[in-house]
Structure formats: C-alpha cells, structure tokens
Amino acid sequence: MKKIRLWDIAYARSGDKGDASNVGIVAYDERGYAFLREVLTPERVKAHFKEICRGPVDRYELPNLKALNFILHDSLGGGGSESLKTDAQGKTHGLGLLYMEVEAPDDLPVYPRR
Amino acid sequence: MTDKREPILIANGQGFWGDSILGPVRLLREGPLHYLTMDYLAEVTMSIMQKLKSRNPKAGYATDFIKILERILPEAMEKGVKIISSAAGVNAEACLEATGEVIRQLGLSGVKVATVTGDDIYHRIDELLDAGEELKNMDTGQPLASIRDRITAANAYLGAFPIAEALDQGADIVICGRVTDPALVLGPMIHEFGWSPQDYHLLAAGTVAGHIVECGAQCTGANYTNWREIDNFALIGYPVLEVYRNGEFVVTKHEGTGGKVSVETVASQLVYEMGDPKNYITPDTVVDFTTIQLREEGRDRVRVSGIQGGPPTEFLKVSISYLSGYKAVGQLTIAGPDALEKAKLCADIIWKRLEYDGVTFDDDHKLVEFLGTNVCHAGIAPAPDDPAEIVLRIGVKDADREKVNRFGMEIVPLVTSGPPGVTGFAGGRPKATEIISYWPALLKKKYIWPVVQVQEF
Numbered sequence: 001m002k003k004i005r006l007w008d009i010a011y012a013r014s015g016d017k018g019d020a021s022n023v024g025i026v027a028y029d030e031r032g033y034a035f036l037r038e039v040l041t042p043e044r045v046k047a048h049f050k051e052i053c054r055g056p057v058d059r060y061e062l063p064n065l066k067a068l069n070f071i072l073h074d075s076l077g078g079g080g081s082e083s084l085k086t087d088a089q090g091k092t093h094g095l096g097l098l099y100m101e102v103e104a105p106d107d108l109p110v111y112p113r114r
Numbered sequence: 115m116t117d118k119r120e121p122i123l124i125a126n127g128q129g130f131w132g133d134s135i136l137g138p139v140r141l142l143r144e145g146p147l148h149y150l151t152m153d154y155l156a157e158v159t160m161s162i163m164q165k166l167k168s169r170n171p172k173a174g175y176a177t178d179f180i181k182i183l184e185r186i187l188p189e190a191m192e193k194g195v196k197i198i199s200s201a202a203g204v205n206a207e208a209c210l211e212a213t214g215e216v217i218r219q220l221g222l223s224g225v226k227v228a229t230v231t232g233d234d235i236y237h238r239i240d241e242l243l244d245a246g247e248e249l250k251n252m253d254t255g256q257p258l259a260s261i262r263d264r265i266t267a268a269n270a271y272l273g274a275f276p277i278a279e280a281l282d283q284g285a286d287i288v289i290c291g292r293v294t295d296p297a298l299v300l301g302p303m304i305h306e307f308g309w310s311p312q313d314y315h316l317l318a319a320g321t322v323a324g325h326i327v328e329c330g331a332q333c334t335g336a337n338y339t340n341w342r343e344i345d346n347f348a349l350i351g352y353p354v355l356e357v358y359r360n361g362e363f364v365v366t367k368h369e370g371t372g373g374k375v376s377v378e379t380v381a382s383q384l385v386y387e388m389g390d391p392k393n394y395i396t397p398d399t400v401v402d403f404t405t406i407q408l409r410e411e412g413r414d415r416v417r418v419s420g421i422q423g424g425p426p427t428e429f430l431k432v433s434i435s436y437l438s439g440y441k442a443v444g445q446l447t448i449a450g451p452d453a454l455e456k457a458k459l460c461a462d463i464i465w466k467r468l469e470y471d472g473v474t475f476d477d478d479h480k481l482v483e484f485l486g487t488n489v490c491h492a493g494i495a496p497a498p499d500d501p502a503e504i505v506l507r508i509g510v511k512d513a514d515r516e517k518v519n520r521f522g523m524e525i526v527p528l529v530t531s532g533p534p535g536v537t538g539f540a541g542g543r544p545k546a547t548e549i550i551s552y553w554p555a556l557l558k559k560k561y562i563w564p565v566v567q568v569q570e571f
Contacts, residue, residue: 014386018554081548095491113340
C-alpha cells in the first residue's frame with residue numbers, strides 16, 4: 001500500500017445549492033473511479049469536512065463521467081446572502097476534498113498534480 | 115420556421131451579472147457565431163433588481179447588458195448574430211426601452227427586439243394563495259405565511275419554448291426575465307431544428323449544452339484543478355457549441371484563444387452545482403446526467419452524445435426572496451510578531467466592548483475568521499503555527515439593524531486602542547446590509563403564461 005492524496009487520481013469542482021455545497025470529484029481513469037467509489041463513503045467525506053459540514057452528506061454516482069457527486073448539507077453558514085463566511089458558496093470545497101490522504105494499492109495509477 | 119444550416123454555433127459570453135464584459139466583445143471578434151447568449155440572473159439578483167425598481171421605475175434590469183450592446187450590436191447585426199439574454203430581470207419594459215435607445219444612438223434600424231415575460235409573480239402572490247397554491251418551502255415544508263410580509267421578489271422559472279417563439283417571430287435580440295439558465299441555449303436549438311415539446315432526449319441534450327456553458331469560461335479551463343495546464347487565462351476562450359439536429363454537440367472555443375477544452379474541463383463543469391444527477395429538473399424535461407458521453411475529437415473539441423431525458427413535471431420552480439435580517443462584516447490586518455495571538459485578542463476586545471454597552475449577539479450569528487490560518491479548509495489542510503500576518507474578518511447578523519450598525523462602530527477603533535501592528539481598515543465602518551433569503555417553491559404550470567412580444571426599432 002502507498003499513501004496518496006486524492007489529487008493524485010482525481011480532479012474536482014464545487015459550488016452551492018442553498019445552504020449545502022456540492023462537491024463533484026472526477027477520476028482520471030476507471031481504476032481511480034472504482035477506488036473512489038470504495039473509499040469515499042458519505043461518512044468518510046463527512047468526517048473529512050468535520051469543521052465545515054454540520055449536516056448529513058449525500059452521495060450520487062455518475063459512472064459515465066467517472067464521477068461522484070456529494071451534497072454537504074449545512075456547510076455554508078446559511079448560504080447565499082445569509083452567510084457571513086468567506087467561502088459562502090463552497091467554491092473551495094472541491095480542492096478541500098482533494099487534500100484527503102488515503103492508503104491506496106501500490107499499482108493504482110497516479111497523475112501528479114500539475 | 116427552421117433554417118437549414120447545421121451545425122449551429124451558440125456561445126455564452128456572460129455567466130452572471132458582474133462577469134467580465136470582454137467575453138461577448140471577444141466572442142464576436144474571434145470567430146464565427148450564430149447565437150450569443152448572456153446569462154445574468156442568480157436568485158439574489160432578482161431581489162436586488164426588485165429593490166432597484168422600487169426606488170426607480172426605470173431600473174431593475176442588468177445594466178451591463180446595455181453597455182455590452184453599445185459595444186457589440188453593430189458587429190452582431192452585420193454578422194447576423196442573434197443575441198439572447200436574461201437581462202430583463204424584473205423590468206423588461208425598461209430594458210426594452212434602453213435597448214431601443216442604444217439601437218437609435220448607434221444609427222441602426224430594422225432591429226427586432228423581443229421580450230419574454232410572465233415569470234414575475236411578485237404582485238400575484240395573494241391571488242395564487244387564494245387559488246389554493248401553498249408555495250411551501252421545498253426544502254423545509256414551511257408555509258409561505260411565515261414570510262408573507264417580507265417578500266422582496268418572486269419569479270417562476272420559464273423554459274426554452276418562449277425563447278424559440280421569439281426567434282420564430284424574427285427577433286434579432288431576445289431579452290428575458292427569469293428563464294432557466296440552460297433555456298437561453300436550448301431556445302435557439304428548438305427554433306432552428308423544430309424540436310417539439312415531446313422530443314425529450316433532444317431537449318435534454320440542449321439542456322446539458324446549456325448547463326456546460328452557463329458559467330462561461332468555467333468549461334474552457336477556468337476553475338480547473340490542474341490550473342498550470344491552462345494557457346493564457348487573460349484571454350481565455352469563452353465556450354462555443356456546435357450543435358447538430360440529432361442533439362449531439364461539440365464544446366469548443368475560437369481558434370487562438372486561451373484556455374483549454376478537454377474531457378476534464380467539460381466534466382468539471384458538468385458536476386458543478388449538481389444535485390441528483392438522474393433528476394435534473396427543468397420546465398421542459400427531466401435530464402439524466404448519468405447518460406452523458408464525452409469524447410475528445412481533436413484539440414479543444416469535446417463531443418457530447420447519448421443524453422436521455424424524460425417528460426417534465428407539472429410544476430414550475432418558483433424562486434421567492436424575502437428579507438430576513440441584517441448583517442455587517444468588517445476586517446483588520448494584524449502584522450507580526452505574534453500576529454495570530456494579537457488577532458484573537460482584537461476579536462475578544464470587540465465582543466467585550468459591545469457587551470459593556472449591552473450589545474450581544476447569538477453565537478450562531480457571530481463570525482470570526484483569521485484569514486491566513488486556513489479558514490477555507492479548516493480541519494483539512496495544515497495551518498501555519500505563527501503566520502507573519504493575519505486578516506481578522508469579523509461579522510454579525512441580527513434582526514435589529516441598529517444593533518448591527520453598533521457592532522460596525524467597534525472595529526476601526528482597535529487601531530488606536532488595541533495591540534500594536536493593527537492596520538488595513540481602509541473600508542471604514544461596515545454598515546448593516548439587508549440579508550435576502552431564498553425560498554424555493556413549486557407552482558402548477560397552469561398559473562403561468564409566458565408572454566412573447568416583438569418590437570422593431
């Protein structure tokens with residue numbers, strides 16, 4: 001096993017949906033997607049965003065795009081114009097997810113951040 | 115009325131009210147186009163516009179649109195490029211008048227301008243409630259009565275068919291109120307290819323195309339994780355769609371522009387602001403995003419195919435805004451040594467002085483951020499132990515405007531009555547601003563009649 005960051009196997013984008021943020025994470029290849037599906041449970045994502053996400057986390061799968069979509073409820077301090085937070089729209093949550101460090105099989109292809 | 119040309123070329127040059135005005139200007143200059151769309155409306159924008167209109171009957175639309183028309187209209191008319199925009203906001207009449215004025219000032223004539231309205235239900239709320247529509251909050255289930263007297267704007271999201279109808283009537287410019295963002299792009303496809311309201315897969319394809327380009331350069335390399343791969347951000351290409359009659363389309367950008375179109379840059383935008391991917395609901399169709407196929411077919415060209423959709427629901431989404439209090443946020447910069455320690459002290463001083471004066475806020479209504487200590491990725495990425503300098507960002511919200519203004523008075527005084535090295539107070543005293551909250555609801559389609567009017571200038 002080796003330690004990787006999710007940015008070694010995937011890219012991401014995030015935005016807002018009311019007081020929830022959405023984080024889409026997309027694997028560079030099929031093996032990376034299968035790995036993401038296995039490790040990125042809603043519970044693990046929720047634990048990763050423990051200081052940001054106060055609500056539940058929903059997960060959706062888009063195998064055609066090798067993507068997972070997460071909805072992080074109650075993450076934006078009210079969302080929209082209600083929020084006092086700097087990142088009131090969750091624009092940085094995608095990069096936040098990519099910071100996650102995980103144990104991966106030695107032969108899982110990685111694509112160094114560039 | 116359908117033209118025979120195929121593919122049709124549709125570009126989007128504005129992603130929101132406040133986007134760079136260079137997008138549309140460059141799109142016309144840099145390559146071929148048939149349609150140029152400009153999207154201006156976010157939920158909160160409608161409320162801002164309603165407020166502007168209440169103060170000035172000639173306001174309440176996206177004024178950037180008029181400034182852009184002044185720059186691009188002669189070239190657009192000469193090249194036969196049609197313009198479709200959600201610039202009308204809550205005042206289509208005033209937007210139409212201003213558009214006519216630009217046409218006259220530029221010495222143009224024979225320009226047909228259409229308005230698409232019927233979305234604004236701000237003055238119809240009571241009528242709808244009387245008719246038995248509850249307009250409950252879709253997320254919380256609360257009845258509208260709890261905010262009835264604080265509503266600041268209310269609009270139903272219209273679909274793409276009224277835009278197609280405006281084009282069928284020969285419009286050169288279509289200015290719309292609250293239509294869905296993808297409708298601006300789907301409208302011209304319906305017009306050109308004669309798609310029917312039952313062509314769900316085709317309507318779904320056009321909706322996906324609209325979703326991809328609705329934030330402008332976000333599908334051509336902007337906001338992409340691997341930002342070092344992106345050349346020439348300064349003159350990044352805005353997206354151009356080549357759309358075929360069978361619903362397939364290619365996402366590309368004009369030759370020689372900056373940025374990049376790849377499976378990665380397009381997929382990034384597909385997952386942006388996504389909810390349940392199998393149920394992307396619009397007034398015209400329900401799209402299944404898990405059917406989308408992406409294929410790179412050359413430099414800066416991604417072909418999109420396979421998209422499936424189903425029949426729409428019997429409802430339109432309604433976006434209601436209401437006043438829910440006041441807020442103020444201010445900031446100070448604190449230089450080292452001991453920047454973080456001093457910044458924490460500053461925040462503490464501000465709360466204590468307010469408390470001394472009998473002004474307190476709920477913990478949930480207070481915010482303290484130490485920018486430079488990893489505020490955005492709190493608990494995720496490591497924060498520096500002793501940052502060289504810190505921006506203290508401090509704010510409150512409350513139903514009482516005066517209390518919020520009282521808070522705003524206690525920030526700048528830290529410069530002369532706190533620890534050393536406090537500066538960066540250039541913004542002065544932050545003033546209370548209104549908090550406009552968003553109330554999503556559903557309304558039966560039978561209550562909304564889109565209105566298309568065409569006028570020649």
